[in-house]
Amino acid sequence: MMADGESPKPAVGGAGDIPFMCRALGLAEIALGRGDSPVGAVVIREGRTVGEGVEGVRSEKDLTAHAELKAVREACRTLGTLDLADCTLYTTVEPCFMCSFVIRKAGVSGVVSGKAETRVGGISSKHPILVDTSIPGFPPPPEVVIGVLEEECIALFDRRPLTGAC
């Protein structure tokens, strides 16, 4: 489920993704403990964490409190820019339409997710706005990888114990 091939942007889809996805899983566990969906996200630039987000829709009574949006917002503040080229976002679940819009607008270079989201996801649904290249004037899509530590991400949603991959 990934565009492998040669990309000049940060390499995603390898063993280097695991520690960052484990961090996203840790943030997702925090969300779950607060009664929110188990979504956690981190934004990485040159191996350094520049943004993190914990899902908070229910606990914060905020429909925009998605983990990915929070992580992107923090990354923009950390770096002092709206341009997140050379950044990779890791999230436990494929980003939704809302988050996909923001990820595209910020020019994030790579998106790595665990669980696919076929209903409202920006990659796997009928409206793949995260990767759609036909939207006039929209920035180029990021390189995307789905299925990294997928079992762990699904386990959180199913309220099952993690397998210990982290």
Ligand SMILES: [Zn+2]
């Ligand atoms: Zn979202």
